[in-house]
Amino acid sequence: MVTDFWSPIRLSLEIAAVSGILVLILGLFWGRVMANRRFRGAALIETLFLLPLVLPPTVVGFLLIYLFGHNSPVGQLIEWIFHQPVMFTWWAAVIASTVVAFPLMYQSAKTGFEAIDRDIEHAARVDGASEWKLFFFVSIPLSLKAIISGAILSFARALGEFGATLMFAGNIPGKTQTTSTAIYVAIDAGNMQLAWLWVLSMIGISFLMLICTHLIKT
Template sequence: MDYSPLMLSLKVAAISTTVVFISGVFFARAFARKQFFGKSVIEAIFILPLVLPPTVVGFALLLLFGKHGWIGKWLLEWFDVQIVFTWLGAVIASIVVSFPLMYQSAAAAFNSMDDRIENAARTLGASEWRVFRTISFPLAWPGLLAGLVLSFARGLGEFGATLMIAGYIPGKTDTIPMSIYFAVESGQMEKAVFWVVIIVALGFSTILWLNWWSRRNMLRYANENRSR
């Protein structure tokens, strides 16, 4: 059995989750409790991939990153980098479809915090970076972790947009979802069942761990409040 789809899926999910976590936290923090002209439009664009069909997202990425696309043409001419039909295309597809989950989780976490604690730290002379590092981030961490785990699971299972921009090239772009689809297409049902079991196990383990971690922290906070 060739395990390259597993390794590629984990690689794509890990890279996309890292990018999504950093960018999602940045934008959620920047927009938290702030109102400005165009905020609703920007947030709608952020969330749009969550409600659009994956093939539509993939088609949009194909237009942007194709050889004649605005970004794809520039990358090819200046850096000799091709995105379409490479594993980088799979990474970009995973980033786009999982970003809304991270952004929503991070935005909810930051908006639910008591800003009086942050303001008190600022009054005492703490810089914005120190406030974020020592107060905002630790307090928002449960929500950020939830977004992180869900983004990883979403990136691991991405199929539609990946098929459009990365295609199916054995050994290069064959993630687990792609391997399942084309195994069924070619009548290799045992191979399809094997990868279905693997990805279900990975997804189930991820969600199970998140639920366990959340319950453990809730119990810890409850015990701390009782001791006070």
């Protein structure tokens, strides 16, 4: 019973941690690329980046199945390389969580980079700093609060992902069953005591993360 209780929480934390790292890397890169840049098609690209934030989770799950399913070129390539499909695996849950959490990290990173005084960056370039050094030693430190806030919110979003994960990764106990899907199954089975325990655990974790976000901003 104890193992059954902690398994979804452990899986949720593991999946959220890995997707959080991926989202951080992607969010920093694209946030930097899109910050203070105006080019044809920029609005379309940004709209696509933010789309998972407003799309129903079932739509995101359906698109992931279409992109990574058995009949898609990407899905067939993955199956050929790893000798197994990505659907209904631990990595499917990571992909689903990454997709839905990415907009939060991207928007926070972009906002942080846009707030940097351009004169500081120009001065660093004049002093001989390369674009990589400028990015790591000037841009990131100056926008660190926004980046950390985005990372925490993205982790929280990945931790609570349900719809896309259920469709794309399934609900396999000990493998892809996260706390969100475990709560759904517990309620469906009428096990309200177990559901409440998971609900309170998620509320506690999410509350702590939001408190950390608030402390960082103040």
